[in-house]
Amino acid sequence: MIQTEKFYRFLDNSTSPFFVIKNSSEILDKAGFKCLSFEEDWSLQKGGSYYIKLYDTALFAFRVGKSVSDDIILRMAAAHTDFPSFRVKPNPEMREKGYIRLNTESYGGMVLSSWFDRPLSISGKVSLRSEQLFLPKEVLIDIKKPLMVIPNLAIHLNREVNNGVEINKQKDVLPILGMADDEDIHNYFKNYLAQHLNVSAEDILDYDLFIYNLDKAYPAGVSDEFICAPRLDDLSSVYALIQGIINQVDDKDIHMICLFDNEEIGNRTKQGSASLFTTMLLEKIFQTLGKGRMELYEVLHRSFILSVDVAQAYHPNYPAKFDPTNTAELNKGVAIKIDTAQRYAYDTGAIAILQQLCEEYKIPYQKFVNRSDATAGGTMGPVISTQLPARTVDIGVPLLAMHSAVETMGTKDLDSIIRLMEAFFSAER
Numbered sequence: 291m292i293q294t295e296k297f298y299r300f301l302d303n304s305t306s307p308f309f310v311i312k313n314s315s316e317i318l319d320k321a322g323f324k325c326l327s328f329e330e331d332w333s334l335q336k337g338g339s340y341y342i343k344l345y346d347t348a349l350f351a352f353r354v355g356k357s358v359s360d361d362i363i364l365r366m367a368a369a370h371t372d373f374p375s376f377r378v379k380p381n382p383e384m385r386e387k388g389y390i391r392l393n394t395e396s397y398g399g400m401v402l403s404s405w406f407d408r409p410l411s412i413s414g415k416v417s418l419r420s421e422q423l424f425l426p427k428e429v430l431i432d433i434k435k436p437l438m439v440i441p442n443l444a445i446h447l448n449r450e451v452n453n454g455v456e457i458n459k460q461k462d463v464l465p466i467l468g469m470a471d472d473e474d475i476h477n478y479f480k481n482y483l484a485q486h487l488n489v490s491a492e493d494i495l496d497y498d499l500f501i502y503n504l505d506k507a508y509p510a511g512v513s514d515e516f517i518c519a520p521r522l523d524d525l526s527s528v529y530a531l532i533q534g535i536i537n538q539v540d541d542k543d544i545h546m547i548c549l550f551d552n553e554e555i556g557n558r559t560k561q562g563s564a565s566l567f568t569t570m571l572l573e574k575i576f577q578t579l580g581k582g583r584m585e586l587y588e589v590l591h592r593s594f595i596l597s598v599d600v601a602q603a604y605h606p607n608y609p610a611k612f613d614p615t616n617t618a619e620l621n622k623g624v625a626i627k628i629d630t631a632q633r634y635a636y637d638t639g640a641i642a643i644l645q646q647l648c649e650e651y652k653i654p655y656q657k658f659v660n661r662s663d664a665t666a667g668g669t670m671g672p673v674i675s676t677q678l679p680a681r682t683v684d685i686g687v688p689l690l691a692m693h694s695a696v697e698t699m700g701t702k703d704l705d706s707i708i709r710l711m712e713a714f715f716s717a718e719r
């Protein structure tokens with residue numbers, strides 16, 4: 291129960307990838323992980339715990355075993371810090387009668403209808419003028435109060451609303467921020483930010499700001515068997531990975547968690563899972579430990595990567611959407627995701643390794659396959675395993691209403707994914 295409460299707070303406070311990384315680093319700091327900077331020389335201790343941030347939206351934490359020897363493997367797990375939401379455009383003010391709306395674009399695949407009539411706020415990073423050309427001042431911001439709303443259209447004005455209505459991203463879902471007279475509209479949003487940050491509006495050069503659902507995480511169901519919350523995809527996995535590496539006990543291998551940004555828009559960014567950075571980081575770790583690049587490649591060949599992202603849970607109202615024999619249900623354990631087109635990474639040996647691990651630690655699991663006439667959504671596994679050709683499996687907790695403003699997972703599955711991550715980083719080979 292204490293674990294669930296902590297998880298709720300993590301979700302509530304992780305309102306943009308920037309804050310996912312901020313909150314993750316604070317947990318790692320408390321657990322004794324040392325923050326490293328890539329451009330410095332390192333001296334890594336055997337038994338040491340470290341982490342490194344990448345552009346404030348990605349993070350890598352690793353532990354070097356106390357007795358690392360020549361036959362080590364890398365045990366790596368990845369999750370993603372981003373989630374579908376609206377992003378505020380530059381010059382966002384739009385006036386309609388006395389209303390001020392914000393011009394936004396959608397980030398990732400959103401269930402747009404779920405964003406109507408919610409308490410919405412803003413979270414992200416603002417870049418400020420500085421004395422140094424190549425070093426702007428960057429500050430994080432989370433407004434934390436209901437700042438906007440996207441009101442539905444009344445049913446009386448839209449009689450077809452329950453028969454499937456098209457929602458246009460440019461005109462139907464612009465949030466209302468306030469009321470103002472014509473003369474006040476110039477720099478209305480920038481002025482608000484400046485006031486909130488206690489800086490001059492002229493010093494605000496740019497921003498990366500997301501609109502988030504302020505609804506808090508809550509337990510639901512007769513026996514609290516469900517967790518409903520915004521951002522469960524993929525912060526449930528991020529949280530589990532952090533618990534896993536903090537509580538790991540193996541002292542022979544190198545353990546790493548990778549919290550990547552930009553999975554929802556295809557991974558191909560400097561801080562996404564397609565980035566060269568993961569390889570560069572591993573090379574630097576190996577070099578610092580007195581091992582060469584070829585040794586890294588040899589170790590990689592026998593290593594194991596878990597790509598942890600949520601899976602489509604069986605939805606009782608839509609049985610026809612699911613495979614006849616391989617569905618994932620809430621509270622029945624971690625889903626092993628299988629797709630013959632390799633939109634999920636796996637091979638049979640890798641799945642066997644995972645099953646043995648689950649069975650040894652009594653962690654429930656289920657195999658998930660899409661219908662043969664449906665296409666799997668993309669995730670990180672195939673991208674990571676082409677950059678780092680180690681055995682990789684895509685897994686995750688089953689989730690209802692994926693990419694909705696509020697998603698639903700099983701309470702027992704939180705325990706299962708945390709225990710699986712702890713087991714992965716602790717099991718004897």
Ligand SMILES: [Zn+2]
Nearest residue numbers: 523524599600
């Ligand atoms: Zn995801």
